[in-house]
Amino acid sequence: MATANDEEILEGFLCPICKADLKTASQLTNHFESLHQEEQDVLKSLKEIFGKAKKIILNNDDADIQETFDRALKFNSQDYYEPNEEQTVGVSRSSTDYFKGVRSARLERYATETNKLLIRLDKLVGNMPSEPNLRRQHEQEVVPWLDGSSVKLCPNCAKAFNLTRRKHHCRLCGSILCHDCSTFLDINVARSIIDPSVPLMPSDHEVTEKTGLRLCEHCYNLIELRKQVQESRNAKTALVQAYEQMRGLMDQAKPAVAMYEKMCQSLFDGESTYNLSDVNAMRGRIGKLAEGVDALSKHIAAFPAEPGTRQAKLYSSIRQAATSYIKDELLSLRKLPTEAQIEEVRRQRYERAERQIQKERERMEQEGALASAAGPSHVEVQHHDENNPILEQMNIIRGYIKEARRELRFEEVAMLEANLKELKKEYQLQMLSNRT
Structure with a gap:
């Protein structure tokens, strides 16, 4: 008025x-x-x-x-009945239905207003230009700004506008306000409110006009309320959090068990890729994962629930499934060989390799004798083991293997050991060729 x-x-x-x-x-x-x-x-x-x-x-x-x-x-x-009016004794009346009707109408009004702001917010941040002048034009096209030529005071703080207190506009409703009464909404937060599937990146810098949208207090409160509702809906209960942690440990245990079986088979085959301490370390890691799964399943089973209800049956089923998984998958691991068994297998493997090398050496000597009979050769071979690049590469790979073993990166250990074996074969062939 x-x-x-x-x-x-x-x-x-x-x-x-x-x-x-x-x-x-x-x-x-x-x-x-x-x-x-x-x-x-x-x-x-x-x-x-x-x-x-x-x-x-x-x-x-x-x-x-x-x-x-x-x-x-x-x-x-x-x-x-007015508050100060005397009422007849024994007469009562409930106004619950009336207050519910008023509240529903008010909530509907707020929901409608908030939805309108969200639509405007989507249009604002959807195709927002990075250049300041173009951005300002884009904001005015989405939300028309009120004409402030006749506005002398800030509607929020009632302070007069002047050269130091300039007029600004809310980007969602177009109303006029001063800088002190402005609230800035981070553009990344605005995108996450519009689309909850967009991950919200943490920001440690202060939100300004360049990194946010200038809003009035009313619009900001409505948007903040919608954000709180989204967060409450997406919030995970203690049961869901514990179950997800338990499933995460199970997902980690699956490749660990497969790696353990691979390492055990390598030991039984007499390979030198892994040693007994490597396999024991992997077994200890699997044991810790089993302890974590067991502790989380016990925690879930201890959640309060009425006996015989679906909730109580759910907690019990999770505990039983976790117990069966630990028993069948994590505690039924293959038994490790003893040091004596490993040494015996490796000795036999070494003898087979020596026999193979001896056969290769005899073959190359025969080829060398045939070449000498065919004609004189004046090929001079100089070999310096200390400057051999193959030996340098082998030493570097051994250093990498030690580091990978310390950090339990056994897949990397297997790859490096395979490279080391190839270099050893190449070095042995080089030595045989130099001798002939």
Whole structure:
């Protein structure tokens, strides 16, 4: 409502005669009837306005709106007991339905308003230009800004605008406010609110006009409330968190068990890729994973639940499944060979390799004798083991193998050991060729 000079705007349940704010419709009606009885024409016009509003609302054929409107009329009627009015003993009345109707209408209004802001927010951050001037133009195209030529004061703090206190606009509603009353919403947070599937990257810098959207307090509170609702819906219960941790340990245990079986087979085959301490370290790692799975399943089984309910059966089933998994997959590991067995297998493997090398040496000697018989050869071979690049590569790989073993990266150990074997074969062939 505007005053005569149109310089100040008043809002509320204002008396059209004395401009007093009566806070509620019932108080405004009582005030007007008691103090301004002579102004019956104005009162009649007010009733006509309320009657027209009722017709418009009822024409929507919305049963909930009609019921809410009827309750509001009943609340403002003479049947309503004023706080200071004496009530008849034994007479009571429930206003629960009325308050539920008012609350539902208010919640619906807030939800509708919030949805409108989210649609605008989606349009703002969807195709936002990086260049400041283009961004400003884009923001005004999405949300028209109010004309602030006649606004002298900030609507929030009531401070006058001047050279140091400039006028700004809310990017969601287009209203005018000063910088001190502005709140900036991080653009990354805005994207996560619009699309919850987008991961929210943590930011340690202060949100400014360059990195955020300038909002008024009202719009920011509505957006923040929607964000809190999303977070509460996406929040994981203690049961879900414990179960996900348990499943994570199971996922880690599966490749660890496969690696353990591979390492055991390597020992039984007499290979030198792994040693007994490597396999024991992997077995210890699997044991720790089994302890973690067992502890988490016990924690889940201890959650409070009424006996015989579906919740109690769920907790028990998770515990039984975890126990069976530990017994069948993690505790039934292959037995390791003894040091004596490993040494015996490796000795036999070494003897087979020596025999193979001896056969290769004899073959190359025969080829060398045939070449000498064919004609004199003046090929001079110089060999310096200390400067041999193959030996240098072998030493470097041995260092990498030690480091990988310390960090239990046995897949890397296997790859490095295979490279080392290839270098050993190449070095042996080089030595045999130099001898001939």
